[in-house]
Amino acid sequence: MATRTRRVGPRKSLFHSIYIVDSFKGLWITMKYLLFRKKVTIRYPEERRQYSARFRGLHYIKTTNGVENCTACMLCPTVCPADCIHIEAGERADKEKYPVRFDIDIMRCCFCGMCEEACPKDAIKLSGVYDMSAAKRTVYDKEFLLVQRGNK
Amino acid sequence: MPWCLIDGKNVEFSDGATIIEAAGSAGIFIPHFCYHPGLGAPAQCRMCVVEVEGRTKLQTACSTPACEGMIVKTGSERVKQVQKSTMEFLLINHPLDCAICDKSGECMLQDNSYHYGDATMRTVEERRTYADLEMGPVIKKNMNRCIHCTRCIRFGEKVAGIAEMAAFGRGGSTEIATLDGAELKTPYAGNYSDICPTGALTLKDFRFKKRSWLLTKTAAVCEGCSRGCAIEVHHADGVVYRQVARENLRINRYWICDEGRFLYRYLGDPERVRQPLVSGNISDWVSAAGVAREMFNGGRVMVLAGEDLTLEEAKELLDFVRPAGAGIFRFGTPQVCAARDDGDEDMILRRKSKTSNLHGLQQLGISAFDGRPSGTVLVVRGGRAVIPDLGGCKVIGAGVFQGGETTDFEAVLPGRAFLEKGGSIVNCDGIEQRGVSVVPGPAEAKGLGDILRLLGRGGD
Numbered sequence: 001m002a003t004r005t006r007r008v009g010p011r012k013s014l015f016h017s018i019y020i021v022d023s024f025k026g027l028w029i030t031m032k033y034l035l036f037r038k039k040v041t042i043r044y045p046e047e048r049r050q051y052s053a054r055f056r057g058l059h060y061i062k063t064t065n066g067v068e069n070c071t072a073c074m075l076c077p078t079v080c081p082a083d084c085i086h087i088e089a090g091e092r093a094d095k096e097k098y099p100v101r102f103d104i105d106i107m108r109c110c111f112c113g114m115c116e117e118a119c120p121k122d123a124i125k126l127s128g129v130y131d132m133s134a135a136k137r138t139v140y141d142k143e144f145l146l147v148q149r150g151n152k
Numbered sequence: 153m154p155w156c157l158i159d160g161k162n163v164e165f166s167d168g169a170t171i172i173e174a175a176g177s178a179g180i181f182i183p184h185f186c187y188h189p190g191l192g193a194p195a196q197c198r199m200c201v202v203e204v205e206g207r208t209k210l211q212t213a214c215s216t217p218a219c220e221g222m223i224v225k226t227g228s229e230r231v232k233q234v235q236k237s238t239m240e241f242l243l244i245n246h247p248l249d250c251a252i253c254d255k256s257g258e259c260m261l262q263d264n265s266y267h268y269g270d271a272t273m274r275t276v277e278e279r280r281t282y283a284d285l286e287m288g289p290v291i292k293k294n295m296n297r298c299i300h301c302t303r304c305i306r307f308g309e310k311v312a313g314i315a316e317m318a319a320f321g322r323g324g325s326t327e328i329a330t331l332d333g334a335e336l337k338t339p340y341a342g343n344y345s346d347i348c349p350t351g352a353l354t355l356k357d358f359r360f361k362k363r364s365w366l367l368t369k370t371a372a373v374c375e376g377c378s379r380g381c382a383i384e385v386h387h388a389d390g391v392v393y394r395q396v397a398r399e400n401l402r403i404n405r406y407w408i409c410d411e412g413r414f415l416y417r418y419l420g421d422p423e424r425v426r427q428p429l430v431s432g433n434i435s436d437w438v439s440a441a442g443v444a445r446e447m448f449n450g451g452r453v454m455v456l457a458g459e460d461l462t463l464e465e466a467k468e469l470l471d472f473v474r475p476a477g478a479g480i481f482r483f484g485t486p487q488v489c490a491a492r493d494d495g496d497e498d499m500i501l502r503r504k505s506k507t508s509n510l511h512g513l514q515q516l517g518i519s520a521f522d523g524r525p526s527g528t529v530l531v532v533r534g535g536r537a538v539i540p541d542l543g544g545c546k547v548i549g550a551g552v553f554q555g556g557e558t559t560d561f562e563a564v565l566p567g568r569a570f571l572e573k574g575g576s577i578v579n580c581d582g583i584e585q586r587g588v589s590v591v592p593g594p595a596e597a598k599g600l601g602d603i604l605r606l607l608g609r610g611g612d
């Protein structure tokens with residue numbers, strides 16, 4: 001059976017079918033935002049946005065008088081749904097248990113903040129830092145996490 | 153059988169059973185600290201209190217014998233109140249440093265506090281602290297966490313047969329310590345950590361290695377001697393972190409010796425031969441098996457089977473060797489050549505034969521090695537049997553070896569250790585036990601069956 005095409009709706013004139021009026025309507029909206037409204041974009045990276053204090057960005061380990069708060073209790077690796085925290089515990093003279101190694105495989109992290117919530121020592125925190133793109137896979141180690149304080 | 157009513161449940165018990173035992177047999181858990189089935193009940197901690205109808209005072213379930221027709225309530229309001237108070241009392245001086253405590257996750261104090269204690273504390277006073285004394289290489293002591301249950305003191309007296317711990321001082325400043333601050337002497341010291349309900353006594357060997365809740369726990373059998381104690385292997389990601397005692401009333405009750413406890417170390421020893429060796433150099437399976445096959449099929453062969461092989465492996469070896477006409481002998485512990493030489497090493501558990509399956513191999517009719525090797529020798533061994541002097545013979549090794557043992561072997565074909573393969577072993581009392589494969593073992597190691605097939609056939 002041959003296929004038949006049937007036009008639906010009113011027949012349009014040439015003037016209508018090149019959408020000249022609609023194009024100008026659309027352009028007007030663009031111009032309105034360009035000329036009269038407040039800009040929503042910022043000049044990143046020179047300008048930075050201030051996020052809420054509860055924003056969950058790059059991790060850091062808090063210190064008290066220069067000593068890391070973390071006591072390697074392993075609650076954060078236990079709770080982490082992405083399995084991206086790797087800690088090795090050790091013992092030293094001024095601290096019975098401390099993390100010899102503390103690595104966060106940031107590419108796996110989903111920034112859920114569960115680690116921060118689980119920590120009994122207020123040690124692992126998520127800062128406001130959100131730009132952490134890198135050319136290769138990044139694993140943040142303890143040295144980095146201890147100095148990285150973000151904007152907190 | 154006499155019966156009693158516990159929480160409305162009709163419970164039958166054998167004569168002389170205490171309330172806690174009767175309840176336990178019916179699956180009713182009564183929280184406790186000082187009571188341990190292997191150490192008796194001094195009724196010190198008062199955690200196990202229950203209400204018995206007709207008696208005005210609450211009774212300690214661990215020390216009160218169950219009586220015919222007794223009506224016991226384990227969770228009444230009065231009981232709950234006392235449990236709360238007991239927990240609060242025990243925690244007055246407890247540091248609550250679960251974050252760094254190795255017992256965390258398997259701690260009775262933690263569990264009982266969670267289930268029966270209050271969430272808040274009323275004390276504001278300083279907590280009592282002790283200077284930690286050394287206790288020798290096995291146990292790490294932290295008296296701040298101790299709740300004075302005296303389980304450790306009783307273990308020394310009743311089980312280890314050496315009263316080396318005692319309670320000094322009195323009241324709130326009681327301190328558990330070894331006499332004169334000496335190091336622990338018993339070869340069963342690891343059990344102190346198993347029985348201590350808190351983190352006061354923990355294993356130095358396991359210190360900070362892993363949190364207990366991250367470990368998989370598999371029931372296994374110890375291969376340290378011919379006793380064959382029941383153990384539980386705690387492992388994660390294919391690595392064994394520790395071994396603890398498992399209850400088996402027929403064999404080891406609740407204990408294991410330190411040698412057995414720390415035996416797992418040889419599995420992960422950096423010296424262990426994990427790849428095939430040809431004349432001491434790392435090689436691959438094709439060439440090592442080629443060398444071994446040529447030697448094995450090229451003349452007179454003697455096979456030495458370690459008494460640490462499982463029954464299944466020994467049978468496989470017999471089926472392989474007997475048709476080939478080679479002689480097969482077993483070896484294991486020097487001076488312990490037969491079941492009759494294998495006696496008790498002490499009055500507790502340890503046996504003279506330091507291999508697990510002397511009795512099994514003897515039952516299979518394999519005779520002991522007489523110390524006169526001849527021709528080419530194939531040594532098949534599970535990692536524990538002591539290799540005898542093979543004076544100048546050409547040797548092929550198959551199984552588990554440490555680097556130093558194979559210096560003059562022509563070829564070594566790495567095999568699996570007991571915890572990596574499982575199998576049956578027969579203990580000194582003729583009890584046959586089956587172990588399962590707990591961890592996978594080195595990637596290149598092969599099971600004995602595969603190794604024998606490579607030795608027998610050409611090419612593959």
Ligand code: SF4
Nearest residue numbers: 080109110112113115
């Ligand atoms: S934020 Fe979430 S995913 Fe990232 S490390 Fe913490 S727990 Fe893991």
Ligand code: SF4
Nearest residue numbers: 070071073074076119
């Ligand atoms: S939860 Fe906190 S104290 Fe525990 S290991 Fe993680 S960062 Fe350290």
Ligand code: SF4
Nearest residue numbers: 298299301302304348
């Ligand atoms: S050290 Fe442990 S076993 Fe010994 S009395 Fe203290 S809590 Fe009990």
Ligand code: SF4
Nearest residue numbers: 374376377380381412
């Ligand atoms: S007594 Fe023997 S079987 Fe028992 S734990 Fe010690 S070595 Fe192992």
Ligand code: FES
Nearest residue numbers: 184195197198214
């Ligand atoms: S368990 Fe009964 S008093 Fe301690």
